[in-house]
Amino acid sequence: MTLLITGLILFFASHSISIINEPWRNRMATRLGEKGWQGLYGLIALAGFVLIIWGYGQAQQAPNPLYVPPSWTRPIALLLILPVFPLLVATYFPGRIQAIAKHPMLLATLLWALAHLLVTGTLASVLLFGSFLLWAIADRLSMTHRIQRPIQGAPPSNWNDLIALLVGLVIYGGFLFWLHHWLFGVAP
Template identity: 55%
Template sequence: MVWLVVGLVLFLGVHSVSIVSPQGRHALAGRLGEGGFKGLYSLLSFVGLVLMVWGYGLARQAPVVIYTPPTGLRHAALLLMVPVFVLLLAAYLPGRIQRATRHPMLLAVKLWATAHLLANGTLADVLLFGGFLAWAVADRISVKRRAAAGLLRNAPALPGSAANDAMALVAGLAIYAALAFWVHAWMFGVRPLG
């Protein structure tokens, strides 16, 4: 469980620089240079991700059950997961989905984490998915505050298109189907539809 927590703290900590200090990312990039900042950010994120995955795998070998979800919640989790990959792709494919949700990636993380908390009740699940849910909520609040204070430095908006929405929808649903029917069982040993 220790490695899971260390990985979570490292991964989510790196991704929380702007939450904790709205000017923090720019100050660090100023000190390290943009390339140095991105390199350090990527390295720490990767190490955190590896430790998190490894720690979660270790924790699953001796699970500490906090709650046992009823079957109905597992079905609800499957439904909550349907838009997740559509939203993830919409974050990079400007269109109506991106405009309507404003921050599709954060919404996708919130839905993904909530779905997994509904379907899983071990301590490792609560730490992993609860941590990501708390981070996504905090980041969304932070984004609103930074935008209101004029502290967000957004890249120029790319033109949106219906084709981007169609690509996000078709590819997102295809990824969902592949994960639900095959990939999730292969990667994690759990069959969501089995």
């Protein structure tokens, strides 16, 4: 559990700097250069991500159940996950989906975390998915008080929404029927 918690701290510390102290983030980016800052930020986030995966895998080998999710939550979780991949793709393909969602990656993270909390009930799962849910909410709320930096993506196009939907649904299908089980050992 220590690796999971350490990973969560590193990952969310790096991802929460703009929430907590955006002026400091901007000073550091100026001092290191934007690419230098992104490199440092990326290394810390990657280290956290690796520790999250490793720590979660270890914690799930001897799970500590907190609750037993009812079976009727599984179809709800599958429905909540359905827009996740199109939203993630829409983050990089500006169009109506991006405009309506405003922050499609945060909305995708929120839905992903909520869906997993509905169908998992171990301590490690609640720590992992609960942390992502709370962070997505906090980051989204903080966006009302700060200017969002642009995300590099495709140029605006009338086709971007169709691309986001089709690519996102193909990825969803891949996870539903094969990838989730292959990567995580659990078939949705």
